[in-house]
Amino acid sequence: MTTILDPLHLPLHGSRLIEASAGTGKTWTIAALYLRMILGHGSEGEHFPRPLLPEDILVMTFTRAATQELKERIRDRLQTAARYFRGTEHPAQPDPFLEALLADHPDPEVRARAAHQLTLAADAMDDSAIFTIDAWCQRTLREHAFATGSDFRETLLLDETDLRDDAVRDFWRQEIYPLGEPALDEVLQLFSGPDKIRQETAALCKLDPPLPAPASRLADWLPDALAAPRRRLATLKAQWAAEHDAFAEWLSGLVNGPKADNPLNGNTLSAAIVSRALAALRDWADRSDPLIPDELDKCQRLSASKLPEYCKNKPPPVLHPAAETLDTLFRELETIAQQFTRLHGEIRTHAAAWINARLSRLKAQSGQVSFADYQRRLARVLHDKTQGPALAARLRQKYPAALIDEFQDTSALQYQIFDDIYHAADNNPDTLLLLIGDPKQSIYAFRGADIDSYLQARRLTEGRHYALGTNYRSSHALVSALNAIYTAAEHDDPQGAFAYAAPGADNPLPYQPVQAHGHQKVWRIHGKAAPALTFWGAGEKLNKGDYLERCAAQAAECIVGLLDNPEAGFAQEGEITRRLEAKDIAILVRDRHEAASIRQALHHRQLRSVFLSEQDSVYASEEARELLLWLEAVAEPEDARRLRVALALPLLGQPLSALDAFHQNETAWEAQLEQFQDLSRQWRRQGVLAMLHHSIHQFGIAARLLTQPEGERRLTNLLHLGELLQQASATIDGPEALVRHLHQAIAAGSDQSDAHILRLESDAGLLRVVTIHAAKGLQYPLVFLPFIATCKAARANPFTVIHSAEGQPAIHWESGDTTAAERARLQEDLRLLYVALTRAEHALWLGLAAPKTAGTPIFAGSAIAHLLGSERTARDLATLLEDCARLSPEIVVETLPDSIPTTLFVRPRNNAHNPPPEYTASFEKHWGVASFSHLVRELPADPAAPPTPRRAQAGAPWHRYPQGMNAGTFLHDQLQRLAQNGFAQIGQDQFVEQLHKACTQAGLGDWVGETAEWLQAIVHSPLAPLTAALCDLSDTLSEMAFWFPSDALRSDDLDRLCQQHIFPGADRPRLPQRVIHGMMRGFMDLVFEQGGRYYVLDYKSNVLGSEDADYHAKALRDATLGHRYELQSSLYQLALHRLLRQRMGSRYRPETHLGGTLFFFLRGLQGPERGVLHLPADLALLDALDGLFGWPQRATQP
Structure with a gap:
């Protein structure tokens, strides 16, 4: 009672x-x-x-x-009561509870003491035991x-995901590595790797109390446990192998003989079906690994118990003795299969127990403990x-x-x-x-x-x-409607409204009607009280896809109509005091797929919405997977494959033409490579979040995403992930480790802490699409439940937990009780339905449809079907809704239209709004960062270097070597590594090992020998006009960066200076017109000192021909001018000139110390010029460039 x-x-x-x-x-x-x-x-x-x-x-x-809210609410209540008892509180609306409490304390002295008590308690709420x-x-x-x-000394571990991953990997190494065959084969059927172990043991690892630690290792008991069923299986295979041929001959003769003598049904046991079944039995007997034959259903038709069922209107044939053997065989196989099922369960149990025990040890070792x-x-x-x-x-x-x-x-x-x-x-x-x-x-x-x-x-x-x-919470009308529906279900259904009642027993979860306190404001449309509960019922049976589409469209269209209607709103004393706004409406869904359906329908009608789910982890989002690929490319920008993947990500939205241009145009590719190298450096210097924000700005990701229906959601996820990774980087060393961390977090996407839950993408007054789980405890003026008839079939739990007298769990692996699982699923769905129906203050809309086929997961078996009495009365949907409408005048039934229009929502103008403030700050709108690649982008193709036939030359690997950007970038990276560690290491074993690994990763695994030979030749080739080779250099600096400012510099001025001072009169393509306002930056492949002079060296892997003789002086010069490398040399010389002037001070003499630029064409190292084109420093050119880039001093003055 x-x-x-x-x-x-x-x-x-x-x-x-x-x-x-x-x-x-x-x-x-x-x-x-x-x-x-x-x-x-x-x-x-x-x-x-x-x-x-x-x-x-x-x-x-x-x-x-909730604890903070309770503290504040209780504190406020205590303070209000204290004022009541002192007589200083005179509210406009009397508080019946406090009035009654006051009446129970009539003595003034008692009231004064009570007021003092209440005040002390309110002041002590910070020390209250609310937790x-x-x-x-x-x-x-x-x-x-x-x-x-x-x-x-223990510290709190808020998220044990990383430690659990360590425990899983330890299990993989310590328990699975030592296994031999056939135990290893059996385990690998369950666990293909650590990720699969985590997935297969997740439910077992969460048991309370946890499973006890295993007493022995997997290798100690699994081989013996496998031995008996495997021996029996081998015996069965041998027995069948001995009988198969005779049985096959008998059965083939039957199905291929005269039709009059063949009693078998030609449709269900045709010659082709029999042939496949026999072949499957033969294959099963010949191989040791399969437990069950392929084509099992067809094989079973050949057994003595089944074969007569497949006969036509003729008496069955006299059966071959082997048909009886098949009956025994299939019974035995079923028994063995059950043994293996239990054995697999024991392996999972062992793994979960081992992982939990290992996790406990890891936490103990680190002094950490979880809630x-x-x-x-x-x-x-x-x-x-x-x-x-x-x-x-x-x-x-x-x-x-x-x-x-x-x-x-x-x-x-x-x-x-x-x-x-x-x-x-x-x-x-x-x-x-x-x-x-x-x-x-x-x-x-x-x-x-x-x-x-x-x-x-x-x-x-x-x-x-x-x-x-x-x-x-809810209006009189809505409470009345829900009371009517639930009371009818409680009284009419033997199971009660929530499916917990049983005959002859007290209902442990009854529905008790509630009274309504009501609202002062009433939901009205066109001057009349609007219906509290509206059902949309489809007139025809639908499949799930059509149901989602139709109900989403109906809900979106209804919302447009309500928001467009000036007479839809909340009234007091008959007059609308506030129009309906988008923020008053919530659409409740079960999962993100339903959310996507309704948000798409809203977007088509120009209605903006936000989505909030309490269950989804941001690591389970598509953005997490895309960000992982992006970070892999930024961490290793020289990896061409990863870079291409990153450029093709949906986040960037690059058109196919742009992606093709990156592949075909070396300059465009180098520009992208340069961008990613900059991002990589920024990541290492400023952190992953700064790099991500720069990426979003640089590639226009935010602007593009915000034009899409789910754009706000995707951008929010991206920024959320950036913050989480920035936090993680405090304890994780380096980009590569952070990439691994993100990969592991994605693999364990369902393991979430509060920080990982998806955030609300906007707090603007928009329509809210909310999962029912996230909506619990919240309330909304109007609620739409367009997909409330969906349901999912229950899956039986494959194991049962039995607790000992001491409370220790023991796992029993067996076939699950589907009936019990389905009942539990319905009970939980009914509770979820109740939560959904009780979120509204004024009105509800529900979308329903009958299933088109028996297996369609809508309505039949759903919570709403149980509540309306579908299974109890066996009535069709239309009749159920008619009966429901009779329960209360507050319930309205409408037919879901077959065709639903798409009405665009036009936001009403609100002239009362203040005009947006003007942004008056001054900033450089066209400021930017430029480089040589930026200057020569969109340069006309070089006509001097048409594709040349590849003629292999003995002893010339540089002519056979792959062409293109990948190969060039790879060679550059190896020379950079040599420069950083010393060119003399070229012959060491460590370098050769690293080179082999690098070639494999770059897709050049077949070219390791040629690469090593070519690098040897490069390092030992004399550099004209010097007598020294790279291996002879001692003072070198690799990848030296430079930055200098530019103030509205025009590319035409740079072009003019280069044409005047470097190979004057020679043809070359004009630079595209650009204005460089901001910073000029670049990275020099190698800066070195030799004989008191300082040089810049730049590696070029251009193909100028297929023979050494093709790399003559004119060819090198034409290639340099065709690609405008002379401009590159000028910028590098200016940077080196400014550096030396700053560092050497009055000792600096440019005519003495500047050695110029060496362009090393690597494929011409045995050509007439040894592949080197030397551009001496031009002091007049440097004077002019100094002026252009804002340096007042002259190069000829120290």
Whole structure:
């Protein structure tokens, strides 16, 4: 029997259960009861034995936000009550509860003392015992460290994903590596790698209490466990192999003989089917690995028990004895299959237990502990017969009163903790245990919420059940409509509204109607009260895709109509005081796929929306996978394959023509390579978040994404991931390690901490698309449930957990009970439906359709079908909705149209808005960073270097070597590495090993020998006009960067200077017209000193011909001018000139110290010029360039 709760007279002692249905003022009730406990209020049999302080009253809930809200609400209530008792509070609307409380304290002196008590309690709320369950367990263990064996030095581990991954990899190495065949083959059928282990053991690793550590290694028991079923399987294969040929001959003769003599059905046992079945049996017998033959169904048709079923209207043939053997064979195989199923389960159990044990050791070694560990440890101590009673007594003394909020979300372990302290069944008059929740809203089973714990507590508190009877959230009309539907289901369905009732037993989860407090404002359309509950029923049966599309379109069209209607809004005293706005509307869905359907329909009508899901991890998003590919390219920009993948990512939205240009045009490719090299340097210097923000700006990602329906969502995910990676980089060294971290986080995408949950992409007043799980605890004026008829078939749990008398779990692997699983699925869906239906303040819209075929996952078997009585009455959808409409005048049924228009929403102008402020700050709009690649981009193709036939020359690997950007970039990277470590290392074994690895990664694995030979020749080739080779140089600097400012410099001026000073009169393509305003930067391949002079060397892998003779002086000059390398040389010389002038000061003489630029054409190293073109420093040119780039001094003046 459940009593409607009177907060003024609820007995505040013993154990009591309060059911707080949706919107019934649970937080207000908690604050009211808290206030009474502070005052010690109540008549004989109602009050607590003594007044309490905030530190005496333990209040537990499930989120930090909820604890903060409770603290503030209770503090505010205490302060208001104190003013009431002093007589200084005179509200416009009297507070009946406080008025009654005041009336119970008529004596002025008593009131004054009560006011003082309340004020002290309000001031002490910062020290109140209001905690999340996790935080309270942690606090309790630390306060009772000696009794619980806790270590003061332990640190809190908020996310154990990384450590669990380490434990999984340790299992892979320590348990699976040592296995021999056939045990290894069997394990690899289950676990292809560490990721698969994590996936297959996830459910087992979450068991509470955890599985005990395995007593032996996998290699110690698995081979023996496999031996018996494998021997039996081998025997069966041998037996069948001995009989197969004779059976095949008999059966083939039957099906291929005269039709009159063949009794078999030609459709189900044709010659082709028989042939395939026999071949499958033969193959199965000949091979050792398959357990079950292929074409199993067809093979079974050949057995003695099945063959007669496939005969035509003729008597079955006299069967071959081997047909009987097949019957025995298939029975034996079924038994063996069950043995292997159990064995596979034992392997999974062993893996989960080993991983948990290893994880515990890793945490112990690092002095870390998770919130789950705190709960398990406290539960273990409290349950211990020796230590538990003493600790429980101390906790009851410290917290004589406990209020457990959201009790329906309690796990079995958490309930065990509460019960071991307060013993709900004892109803102790010296303590108070209030269990407050709503089992109809228990929807977090995936987080460990255990509704069976709630139902157990309900049984233990029999006779002490209370309910909050008034709904303060929803309108009279909506409460009336929902009461009518649920009451009909509760009375008419033998299982009750929530499918928990059983014949002859008390319903543990009944529906109790609630009263409506109502709203002052009324939802109205066209001057009339609008329907509270609207069903859209499809007139025809639909498949799931059509159902989603039609209902999404109907909901979006309805929303457009409501927002466009000036007479749709909230009225008071008959007049609309506020028009409907987009922020008043929520569309509730089950998952992101449903969210995508409705958001697409909204987008087509120019309606903006935001999406919020409580369950989805940002690491499970598409953006996480794209960001991983992007970071791989930025971490190693010289890897051409990764760079191409990054440039083709949907985030960038590059057209195919641009991607093709990167492949065909070397200059365009080098420009992209330069960008990624810059990003790589920025990552290493400033961090991953700075690099990501720069990428988003540089490639226009934000502007492009925000034009798409899901653009805000995608951009939010991208920025969220950047922040998480920036946080992770504090403890992870280097880009490569951070890339691995992201890869692992994506692999474990379902493992989430609060920081990983998808964020709301906008807080603007937009339509909200919200998952039902995320909507729990929230309310919205209008709610649409367009896809409420969808459902998913239940999957039976493959194992059963049996707990020993000591509480230790044991796993039994068996075929799951699909019926029980389906019932549990329906019960949870019914609770989810209740949460969805009770979010609205004024009105609901629901979309329904009957399934087109029996297997379509809509309506049949859904929660809404159960609630409307579909299975109970076997009526069609139209009849069900007609019956439903008769239950209440507040329920309206409309037909879902076959064709739904697309009406565009036009946002109304609001002239009352202030004009946007003008941005008056001054900044350089055209400021940017330029480089040589930027200057020569879109340069006309070089006509001097047409494709040449590849004629292999003996002893000339540089002429046979692959052409193109990849090969050139690869050679450049190897020479850069040699320069950084010393060119003399060219012959060392370590370099050769590194070169082999680099060639393989670059797709040049077949060219290792040629690469090594070519690099040897490059390093030892004399550099004209010097007599020294690269290996002779001692003072070198690789990849020297330079930056200098430019103020509105025109490329035409640079072009003119180069044409005047370097090879004057020679033909060359004109530079594209550009204005360089900002910074000029570049990176010089090699700067070196020789004989007191400083040189710049730049490697060129251009193909000028297929023979050494093709690399003559004119060819080198033409190639240089054709690609405008002389401009590159001028910029490099200016940078070197400025550096030497700054470093050497008055000692600097450019005519003495500047050696010029050497362009080393690597494929011409045995040509007439040894592949080197030398451009001496031109001091007049440097003077002019100094002026152009804003340096007033002359080059000829030190």
